[in-house]
Amino acid sequence: MSESRFAGVRAQVQTVRRAAIAGAVVLFAALLGLARASHPGTTTHSTGTGTVTPSTSSGVESDDSSSSFGFGGSDVGPSSGAVPQVQSGGS
Amino acid sequence: MNVERFPSMGCEIAVGGARTTELAAVRALFERRDAIFSRFRADSELVRVNSSPSELIVVRPEFAELVEVALEAARATRGLVTPTVGAAVTGAGYDRDFSLLRPDLRAPAVTARVPDWRSVRTIGRLLRRPPGLQLDLNGVVKGRTVDDALALLADGGFVSAGGDLAATCPLEVELPDGYVVSVRGGGFATSAVTRRRWLRGGIEQHHLIDPATGAPSSSPWACVSVAAGSCLAADVAAKAALLQGAYGPEWLDLRGVPGRFVDSGGDVVTNRTWRRAVEPDPSLVPDRYLGGEAA
Numbered sequence: 001m002s003e004s005r006f007a008g009v010r011a012q013v014q015t016v017r018r019a020a021i022a023g024a025v026v027l028f029a030a031l032l033g034l035a036r037a038s039h040p041g042t043t044t045h046s047t048g049t050g051t052v053t054p055s056t057s058s059g060v061e062s063d064d065s066s067s068s069f070g071f072g073g074s075d076v077g078p079s080s081g082a083v084p085q086v087q088s089g090g091s
Numbered sequence: 092m093n094v095e096r097f098p099s100m101g102c103e104i105a106v107g108g109a110r111t112t113e114l115a116a117v118r119a120l121f122e123r124r125d126a127i128f129s130r131f132r133a134d135s136e137l138v139r140v141n142s143s144p145s146e147l148i149v150v151r152p153e154f155a156e157l158v159e160v161a162l163e164a165a166r167a168t169r170g171l172v173t174p175t176v177g178a179a180v181t182g183a184g185y186d187r188d189f190s191l192l193r194p195d196l197r198a199p200a201v202t203a204r205v206p207d208w209r210s211v212r213t214i215g216r217l218l219r220r221p222p223g224l225q226l227d228l229n230g231v232v233k234g235r236t237v238d239d240a241l242a243l244l245a246d247g248g249f250v251s252a253g254g255d256l257a258a259t260c261p262l263e264v265e266l267p268d269g270y271v272v273s274v275r276g277g278g279f280a281t282s283a284v285t286r287r288r289w290l291r292g293g294i295e296q297h298h299l300i301d302p303a304t305g306a307p308s309s310s311p312w313a314c315v316s317v318a319a320g321s322c323l324a325a326d327v328a329a330k331a332a333l334l335q336g337a338y339g340p341e342w343l344d345l346r347g348v349p350g351r352f353v354d355s356g357g358d359v360v361t362n363r364t365w366r367r368a369v370e371p372d373p374s375l376v377p378d379r380y381l382g383g384e385a386a
Contacts, residue, residue: 069167071328071346073320075276076368084265085094086105088254088281088316 092248092260100125100233100252101188106240108248108260117240117250127154128232130177131188140218141177141225148218155213160323161231165208168331175206176300177225185287185298205302229298230330234280234323241322250322255280257322266316268353272369278322282329283314301334310336316351317343318368 247259
């Protein structure tokens with residue numbers, strides 16, 4: 001095998017090594033970003049203008065639009081005049 | 092309809108329409124949930140979780156399920172009804188069964204900020220929460236247990252826990268001020284700050300904590316009665332509406348939930364959804380029950 005072929009193989013190995021290192025760095029950065037984004041105390045929301053603002057940490061102001069909690073389906077009406085069977089005293 | 096009553100979860104449970112075997116199953120359900128979720132039983136799973144220094148804890152499936160329900164309630168109410176108020180409730184002095192509470196001269200240990208409900212997670216049976224965070228699942232356990240108990244009645248009926256109820260049959264329900272409403276199905280609950288009150292440091296306290304302050308809510312409402320699809324939903328909605336003060340009636344309207352509010356002076360306000368369902372003809376309703384429209 002000639003000297004030039006050895007040099008060519010070495011160059012290819014170097015290229016693959018650099019690509020692998022770059023890929024690992026990108027993957028690490030992505031995982032770090034995901035971990036930070038999913039941490040409850042540092043959750044961020046993208047706004048329409050692209051600005052990133054932190055949410056409040058109290059949790060009181062969080063958005064309930066994605067909630068699947070069903071409040072509907074009540075069936076209540078005027079009293080029929082019968083004797084009450086239950087007292088709703090307050091929990 | 093036969094109605095059986097027994098004490099559990101610090102209140103009276105009333106069960107209508109149950110066969111003997113079903114009543115036994117309902118009792119067992121309430122007793123099991125109380126044993127798991129009581130803040131006052133040293134051997135409860137809730138006490139074990141709250142005293143654990145670990146961030147990750149393996150819990151039984153039923154516990155994990157109810158934590159998920161509590162987190163869903165917190166999401167639906169923008170964090171108002173949150174399971175993270177344990178330390179705040181205890182700090183206000185509610186640290187033992189209500190019947191055992193006595194006036195305490197010590198000042199309330201107000202928690203500056205109730206922990207974020209989003210810091211609590213479950214993955215299967217694995218519960219993750221910051222060490223030291225005190226869970227209180229009272230906001231959902233009773234309502235959910237009422238709904239689960241009703242499901243045990245093959246021919247339907249009703250189950251009530253201290254007046255928070257679920258029914259598959261028509262039921263006349265009396266509210267704290269004597270007003271009577273007909274619940275024809277679904278859930279109904281009244282949240283009040285007038286019944287469970289105690290003195291701490293010479294200041295009256297109650298159990299409904301405002302997560303924004305960590306102290307008992309200073310809402311103008313003395314009690315809020317709500318009808319919803321289930322007892323759990325009605326109970327959560329009633330608590331959230333009470334905590335939101337003047338915005339409570341509209342908050343319920345936006346979700347199509349009927350609500351009746353009584354303020355500390357005894358004046359009554361009903362929201363639009365309530366009036367449509369319960370008071371279709373205003374001319375037939377006494378003036379004192381026709382409160383102002385919420386802002």
